[in-house]
Amino acid sequence: MRRTVVTRTGLSALLLLGTWAAVGLAPAAAASPTPAPAPGVSAGLLSAMREDLGLTESQAKARLAAEKTATAVEGKARRAAGSSYGGSWFDAADGTLAVAVTDEQKADAVRATGATVRIVKHSARQLDAAKSRIDALDAPDGVSSWHVDPKANQVVVNVVAGQKSDNDVRDFVARARQTGPVTVKETAEAPRTFAAGTVGGDPYYTGNVRCSIGFSVYGGFVTAGHCGQAGASVSGWDGSYIGNFQGSSFPGDDYAWVNVGSGWWTVPVVLGWGAVPDQLVRGSAVAxxxxxxxxxxxxxxxxxxxxxxxxxxxxxxxxxxxxMTKTSVCAEPGDSGGSFLSGDQAQGVTSGGWGNCSSGGETWHQPINEILGRYGLTLHTA
Known part of the structure; x- marks a missing residue:
């Protein structure tokens, strides 16, 4: 509990004073001969990747470098594939961006960008069209989500395992299969949002709901839409007034932004909670x-x-x-609105998921660039 209070006091100092130079954003000098992290990569982040992803330090460093390269390659590979583009993904096994194409004649041009190639039957445009047709269907509670899986070259419909035999679920799946290439998978639980009732000493509140700050933008911060409606008053972890929800959308979307005033300032920092050093935000390139x-x-x-x-x-x-973007990261009530980062790049704000951080689960986030574009906001970066 004491560590939590100290960390949150640090956040208050960040927001109130508008400075991050003295809050330990870089790891302290090591007393042991542990190899120094790569430039821009904290020792704490490497430690978290070792714990949650089962990677050695050298593997974590190599993976971060490869992911950065893959992110830079994606746009060029998509353009090279043209209308035959079938989607892309990071292949952790060989450390490259894999790109699906329907036309073998485009393969060499895609490889020239540094990506590897997979020949598939369906283009991304065809898969997206099938998903859009599923979006128009009325989904029962037993259907948890659906998305395009470029690696499988299918639209994946996820159903709750305990409700797969429900008549409404079976009917939805049957209609979904009529839209195009569809495969069905099971998930352990139905998704839920991660807002929570009031608990003292947490980042912000609206009414009796506790949520988490996402990312600082100039003039405020972004968070989840289900945490509050436009106009709702927001208070900080210490109960002091921060501002109000200036825009909010949920469902359909799950994003919002809150203006910051009354002595509260914004900084390009995400809390590491003592597990890792507080992280600087340097951009929003999509992982x-x-x-x-x-x-x-x-x-x-x-x-x-x-x-x-x-x-x-x-x-x-x-x-x-x-x-939405789905991840294998766990979350729990009160985490809603919180920050998703890949390296030092902002990815999105926590929406919901299933499971918890004891038994595991999956969590979705609303992509940050969509939020910035919707409200005309500028991400506060270092």
Missing amino acids: PIGASICRSGSTSHWHCGNVLATNETVNYSQGAVYQ
């Missing part, structure tokens, strides 16, 4: 499927995993949310 990703939240703090899917439609009990 590919298969890349490592970490999350910071006010309940379960810092955890890492992998990107599992993009542009997934999630069927919450309150309604469907579109264009």
Whole structure:
């Protein structure tokens, strides 16, 4: 508990004073002969990747470098593939970006960008069209989500294992299969959002709901839409007034932004909660499927995993949310709105998921660039 209070006091100092130079953003000098981390990679981040992803330090460093290269290659590979583009993902086994194409004549041009090639039957345009047709269907509670899986070259529909025999679920799956190439998988639980009732000493509150700050933008911060409606008042971990929700959308989307005033300032920092040093945010380049990703939240703090899917439609009990990114990172109530990072690049704000950080689970985030574009915001970067 004492460490939590100290960490949150640090956050208050960050927001109130608008400075991050003295809060330990770089790891302290090591007293042991442990190899120094790569430039821009903290020892704490490497430690989290060892714990959550089972990587050695050298493997974690190599993976981060390969993921950065893959992210840079993706746009060029997509352009080279043209209309035959079938999607892409990070292949952790060989450390490259894998790109699916339907036309073998495009393969050499794609390889020239540094990507590897997989020949597939369906283009991304065809798969996206099938998913859009599924988006138009009325999904029952037993259907948890659906997304395009470029590696499988299919649209994957996820159903809750205990409800797969439900008549409404079976009917939805049958109609989904009529839209195009569809495969069905089972998930352990239905998705839920990660807001929570009021608990003292956490980042921010609106009404009796506790959520987590996502990323600083100039003039405020972004977070999850289900945490509060436009106009709702927001207070900080210490109960002091921060500002109000200036925009909020849920369901359909799950994003919002809050203005910052009354002495609160913004900084390009994400809390490491003592598990890792506080992290600087340097941009918002999108990590590919298969890349490592970490999350910071006010309940379960810092955890890492992998990107599992993009542009997934999630069927919450309150309604469907579109264009979400699914990860293998765990989360718990109160983590809603919190930060998803890949390296030093902002990825999105925590929406919901299933499971917890004791038994594991999956979590979705709303991509940050969509939020910035929707409200005309600028990410505060270092």
